[in-house]
Amino acid sequence: MPAATRQREPSDAYDLLVIGGGINGTGIARDASGRGLSVLLAERGDLAGFTSSSSTKLIHGGLRYLEYYEFRLVREALAERERLLRQAPHVIWPLRFVLPHDEGLRPAWMLRLGLFLYDHLARLRTLPGSKSVDLRTSPYGTPLQKRLTKGFVYSDCWVEDSRLVVLNAMDARERGATVLTRTGVVSARREGDGWVATLRDERTGTERTVRAKAVVNAAGPWVSATLGGTLGINSRAAVRLIKGSHIVVKRLFPGDQAYILQQPDKRIIFAIPYERDFTLIGTTDVPYDGEPGPVSISPEETDYLCGCINRSFDTRITPADVVWSYSGVRPLYDDAAENASAVTRDYVLDVEDQGGKAAVLSVFGGKITTYRRLAEHAIEKLKPFFPGLKPAWTGEAVLPGGAMKDADFDSFLAKLQAEKPFLPAETARRLARAYGTKAREIVGTARSMADLGDMFDGGLTAAEVDYLRVEEWAVTAEDILWRRSKLGLRTSPESASRLTAYLDRKAEAA
Ligand SMILES: Cc1cc2nc3c(=O)[nH]c(=O)nc-3n(C[C@H](O)[C@H](O)[C@H](O)COP(=O)(O)OP(=O)(O)OC[C@H]3O[C@@H](n4cnc5c(N)ncnc54)[C@H](O)[C@@H]3O)c2cc1C
Numbered sequence: 171m172p173a174a175t176r177q178r179e180p181s182d183a184y185d186l187l188v189i190g191g192g193i194n195g196t197g198i199a200r201d202a203s204g205r206g207l208s209v210l211l212a213e214r215g216d217l218a219g220f221t222s223s224s225s226t227k228l229i230h231g232g233l234r235y236l237e238y239y240e241f242r243l244v245r246e247a248l249a250e251r252e253r254l255l256r257q258a259p260h261v262i263w264p265l266r267f268v269l270p271h272d273e274g275l276r277p278a279w280m281l282r283l284g285l286f287l288y289d290h291l292a293r294l295r296t297l298p299g300s301k302s303v304d305l306r307t308s309p310y311g312t313p314l315q316k317r318l319t320k321g322f323v324y325s326d327c328w329v330e331d332s333r334l335v336v337l338n339a340m341d342a343r344e345r346g347a348t349v350l351t352r353t354g355v356v357s358a359r360r361e362g363d364g365w366v367a368t369l370r371d372e373r374t375g376t377e378r379t380v381r382a383k384a385v386v387n388a389a390g391p392w393v394s395a396t397l398g399g400t401l402g403i404n405s406r407a408a409v410r411l412i413k414g415s416h417i418v419v420k421r422l423f424p425g426d427q428a429y430i431l432q433q434p435d436k437r438i439i440f441a442i443p444y445e446r447d448f449t450l451i452g453t454t455d456v457p458y459d460g461e462p463g464p465v466s467i468s469p470e471e472t473d474y475l476c477g478c479i480n481r482s483f484d485t486r487i488t489p490a491d492v493v494w495s496y497s498g499v500r501p502l503y504d505d506a507a508e509n510a511s512a513v514t515r516d517y518v519l520d521v522e523d524q525g526g527k528a529a530v531l532s533v534f535g536g537k538i539t540t541y542r543r544l545a546e547h548a549i550e551k552l553k554p555f556f557p558g559l560k561p562a563w564t565g566e567a568v569l570p571g572g573a574m575k576d577a578d579f580d581s582f583l584a585k586l587q588a589e590k591p592f593l594p595a596e597t598a599r600r601l602a603r604a605y606g607t608k609a610r611e612i613v614g615t616a617r618s619m620a621d622l623g624d625m626f627d628g629g630l631t632a633a634e635v636d637y638l639r640v641e642e643w644a645v646t647a648e649d650i651l652w653r654r655s656k657l658g659l660r661t662s663p664e665s666a667s668r669l670t671a672y673l674d675r676k677a678e679a680a
Contacts, residue, residue, distance in 0.1 A: 181348075184210045185556065187356045187367055187382035189396060192222035193331070194533045195388035196338035196349075196666065197545035198465060202386075202459050204567070210380060211347060212369055214354035216649045217339055218332035218463075219643075221390045222538065223653050229254055229327035229539045230650035231260055231292065233269075233430070234438055235515060243516040245548060247539045248292035251327055254542065257470050258337060258569040259577040260606030261330040264297050265442070266427045268288020268310045270321040270482065275432045275447060278320065283323050284632050300324035312427050313423035313483055317604050323427070328442070331538055332653040333604060336642050337569040338541075344570070351643045358385060358401050359489070360509055384555050386548065387532040391501045391573055397520075407520040407534055408512050410504035411459070415467035415497040415502065416452030417475050418659070419487055431482045439478040445656050447644040448493065455510040458499050463527030467495040495661060503535035517544050521551050529555045535626025579648045582607070597629040604655060605637075624672060627665035628657040630667045632672065639676060 178186045180564040184207075191213025197212040213219070231248035232240070239587070251310050254262050269276045269285075285300035305321050306313030350369070356377070358367035364383040370376070389396040394409045421443070423429075437455065444450035454471045472489045479488050481609040503518040517536035523529040531551060536544050546562050553559055574582040583602045590598065590613050597619075601609040612634050616622050623632025638644035638654050651658035661669075 171179070179207075182316045182379070183381045184208045184348075185214065185383050186210070186386060186552075187355070187380065187384075188386040188388060189400075190386075190388035190390055190392075191217040191335070191339060191351060192220060192388065192390050193218070193335050193338070193351070193538050193541040194390070194536060194544060195386065196335050197541040198386050198548050199347050199349070199399055200338045200342040200345065200534075201542075201545040201549050201562075201564050202552075203342045203347040203564050205353075207556060208560070209226060209342065209347040210382065211339070211342065211349045212355050213349075213351045216351055216645065216653060217349075218335035218653055221498045221501060222335050222580060223332035223427075224416075225331045225538055226333050226414075226442075227329050227450075227538075228265075228440070229329045231288060231326070232515060232537070232539075233284060233288055233324070233326075236287055238514070240514065240516060241359040242538070243514075243537075244288070245291045246543055248288070250539055250543055251292070252296055253565065254329070254539075255327055257567065258329075258581045258606075259574055260571050260603055261333045261337065261569075262327050263579065265326055265328050265362060266298075267324055267326060267430050267440075268303070268305075268427050269320055269324065269430045270314060270318040270432075272304060272318065272432045272482075275434065275436075281322055285322055288324065293611075297325035297327075300626065308346060308355060309425065310427055312579045313485065314429075315461060315482060315484055318482060319612045321627065330604070334538065334541075334569075336654065337458075337571065339643070340570045340641065341567075348358060350642065352645065355396075355400060360524055360528045365528055365530075383527075384552055385529070386530040386552075387530055391499045393501055393532050393534060395462070399529070403522050403530060405448050405520055405522060405532070407518060407532065408504040409456060409534055411457070411462065412500045412502055412510045412513060413456040413458040413465055413497055414453040414500060415456075415471045415475070416450055417467065417472060417492045418448050418450055418494040419457070419491045420449070420483055420493065421447050422449040422479070422483060422487070429482070431478055433478055433481070439475065441483075445659055448659065451479060457510050461500055462501075463610065465497045465499055467497050501535065519544070519548055519551055526554070571608040573607055579603075586610070590616075592616075594619075594629065600629060600655075601634070608641075611641075624668075626669050626672075627662055628655075628660040630655070630657055630661075630669070635672060636676070639673070645673070645677075646670070 186207050186209045188195045188211040199209050203209045212349050229251050231244040351378040354370045355368045356368050358365050387396045431439045442450045476487050478579045502513045505514045507513045518534040520532045587598045644650050
């Protein structure tokens with residue numbers, strides 16, 4: 171039975187109502203469902219519609235956080251890096267980073283010391299450690315300006331951020347959670363031992379009421395508004411909104427390595443190989459006072475990011491080279507730091523209850539990297555409200571599509587290609603990366619590309635679109651082209667309109 175209809179019909183009463191379908195909401199819903207709680211997750215828009223699809227897409231310890239003495243965060247993040255790599259080897263993979271030493275900025279001894287610490291804080295080491303590199307002779311130095319003569323190389327990981335969110339939602343559903351997208355929580359109040367919440371279907375405007383013993387407020391940039399407004403609770407914990415933007419340009423350099431570039435303002439900027447033919451450049455840190463919601467890059471941010479590249483690479487870029495950009499708002503815990511870059515990236519979980527009942531747990535801050543551990547901590551904090559909760563379980567559990575022998579992606583891809591030789595090499599690679607072992611569910615018994623139905627740009631087929639609609643809550647062309655995939659970078663307006671028409675036809679027939 172298709173998953174969208176396979177999930178339990180929404181009922182009226184749950185243990186836990188999770189507000190928000192970003193990485194933290196879906197991670198908590200997954201963990202809670204696996205521990206035996208009945209869970210309803212409500213997301214107002216699409217899964218990962220906001221911050222969780224706007225990140226730099228790194229599973230990293232955060233080398234620069236060492237400068238702020240965030241050792242706890244870095245150690246936890248590095249441990250998670252190893253774990254997540256095993257749990258989702260299709261959407262997470264290792265990256266080597268080249269860090270040039272830049273005369274007049276941080277001295278070489280400081281970089282060496284930082285990397286030494288970084289390597290040692292990552293106790294379990296499956297990734298290669300750091301080393302110094304002569305940029306005059308190494309291929310890593312070829313695209314860089316000749317003034318950069320020495321540097322270092324170290325490891326971190328890449329993550330397909332919005333896909334990681336969807337995988338957590340799918341796993342939560344597999345374990346019994348009800349996941350409703352395009353469903354806002356418009357109000358909630360304490361009643362008896364729990365909560366009564368009003369949910370609104372954002373497409374039809376219809377409202378319904380549900381009960382829950384406890385609420386998780388994982389509303390990201392809306393966490394404070396949800397706490398004070400929707401839930402009517404006064405709390406001292408506050409969110410600090412910091413906007414960050416990225417630009418995408420045609421590929422700037424050959425090779426699989428990324429670059430981490432120091433800037434005179436002490437910030438660092440990444441230049442990362444992206445979607446095979448592009449380079450992703452980011453990010454900025456701009457204090458944000460407006461209403462949370464869709465945000466976009468400013469001309470000043472674009473100029474700044476172009477300038478960062480032009481300081482280090484031989485190839486010069488201008489705003490005219492930007493083929494795509496995206497922005498997001500970090501919902502950080504307000505630790506009263508003066509500088510936007512210095513605000514803690516660690517998370518704070520705030521629990522409010524009423525006489526030991528009707529708890530609400532709010533998530534402030536955090537990183538995609540630490541979402542699994544954050545979820546574990548969140549459920550631990552809710553334990554007093556749910557005696558009989560099963561023990562933590564996500565430490566070794568793979569995410570949907572991630573069950574590959576020895577977490578070996580290349581062997582899995584070779585096997586898929588051997589099973590389905592008609593798939594063009596690039597389509598096989600893309601499907602394996604996006605869906606892992608679940609790619610087989612899309613291809614099914616097809617023996618040719620024609621068997622996969624209508625074709626859209628970038629190798630997208632009707633079979634894949636149907637899978638995304640039925641299994642992954644995709645509703646619009648944007649959900650598919652910019653969050654379930656990044657095929658938007660290769661899709662013509664004509665193909666996007668055909669996709670919309672196809673989705674409309676399917677929705678009418680449903
Ligand atoms: C520029 C930038 C770069 C970053 N880079 C990295 C990185 O490289 N690595 C890393 O680990 N982390 C990174 N992060 C941090 C990471 O992206 C965030 O910490 C994380 O995505 C926050 O997830 P969230 O679930 O808390 O919030 P969100 O993803 O914003 O999810 C909150 C959701 O709640 C929903 N919602 C709000 N109110 C309601 C309501 N009333 N009813 C229903 N739904 C509601 C919203 O629609 C939204 O989808 C970066 C962040 C930014 C902005």
